[in-house]
Amino acid sequence: MHICYVVAMRAEARPFVEAYGLSKVDGFFVPLPCILYDGMAGDCRLSVVLNGEQHGTDLVGCEAASVATMAAIERLHPDMVVNSGTCGAFKAQGASIAEVFVGNGAMFHDRRVPGDDGFATQSLGNYAVWDGSRALAERLGLKMGKVTTGSSLDMQPCDLAVIQQHGGQLKDMEGAAVAFVCSLFHTPLLLVKSVTDLCDDGAATFEEFTKNLSAASQSLNEANQRIINRLSAL
Numbered sequence: 001m002h003i004c005y006v007v008a009m010r011a012e013a014r015p016f017v018e019a020y021g022l023s024k025v026d027g028f029f030v031p032l033p034c035i036l037y038d039g040m041a042g043d044c045r046l047s048v049v050l051n052g053e054q055h056g057t058d059l060v061g062c063e064a065a066s067v068a069t070m071a072a073i074e075r076l077h078p079d080m081v082v083n084s085g086t087c088g089a090f091k092a093q094g095a096s097i098a099e100v101f102v103g104n105g106a107m108f109h110d111r112r113v114p115g116d117d118g119f120a121t122q123s124l125g126n127y128a129v130w131d132g133s134r135a136l137a138e139r140l141g142l143k144m145g146k147v148t149t150g151s152s153l154d155m156q157p158c159d160l161a162v163i164q165q166h167g168g169q170l171k172d173m174e175g176a177a178v179a180f181v182c183s184l185f186h187t188p189l190l191l192v193k194s195v196t197d198l199c200d201d202g203a204a205t206f207e208e209f210t211k212n213l214s215a216a217s218q219s220l221n222e223a224n225q226r227i228i229n230r231l232s233a234l
């Protein structure tokens with residue numbers, strides 16, 4: 001079994017890169033910005049692909065996530081991709097800071113394209129996840145939620161309208177892009193998201209995100225270790 005994590009931010013990946021003693025493989029994706037960490041988790045090969053950096057910051061968002069996912073699948077041929085990261089969630093739906101969710105689907109919430117039903121369907125995305133996601137979440141006692149992805153950290157009223165209309169629960173900037181690429185390659189995808197901010201608690205998203213990034217990354221690390229244990233037994 002070869003599991004490949006696709007992760008946007010170094011802070012999100014660092015705890016489990018260190019926990020598994022993964023080694024950085026310099027230059028693996030040149031000229032792409034993505035960075036490979038590779039190693040073993042028991043009998044299982046474990047790769048972590050970071051989107052990379054630009055202007056001294058982690059590359060977040062759909063474009064970088066698509067490039068990283070495509071490069072990872074083409075170059076590493078993993079049995080499964082896991083997109084692990086942080087997200088916003090909704091207090092009204094019972095979510096709390098640093099709570100970890102498994103995604104039960106992924107869609108875009110900020111692609112407003114007028115046209116016929118085909119374009120509307122394409123814009124929303126609505127990609128499937130690995131069909132073992134529910135059993136895994138139940139086994140590990142993790143809640144499930146629908147990931148909705150957009151290109152901004154803030155949430156405009158028109159984003160919220162789409163999220164509510166489609167039962168979105170977890171708001172991020174990469175999940176649906178990773179899901180799109182996985183769907184093209186028929187590579188199973190698991191989504192694991194830890195909450196840094198609550199989109200409906202009135203706090204400024206950026207401040208809340210920054211304050212909770214470390215705690216959310218720690219709970220993400222704990223969940224990922226339990227997930228890797230289960231997956232490596234498959």
Ligand code: SAH
Nearest residue numbers: 008060086087088152153171172173174196
């Ligand atoms: N300015 C931040 C950059 C992080 S962008 C910084 O200085 O560190 C936010 C990242 O966290 C993205 O990778 C995204 O997937 C995730 N994220 C967390 N909360 C989010 C939210 N409420 N909406 C969208 N993305 C969110």
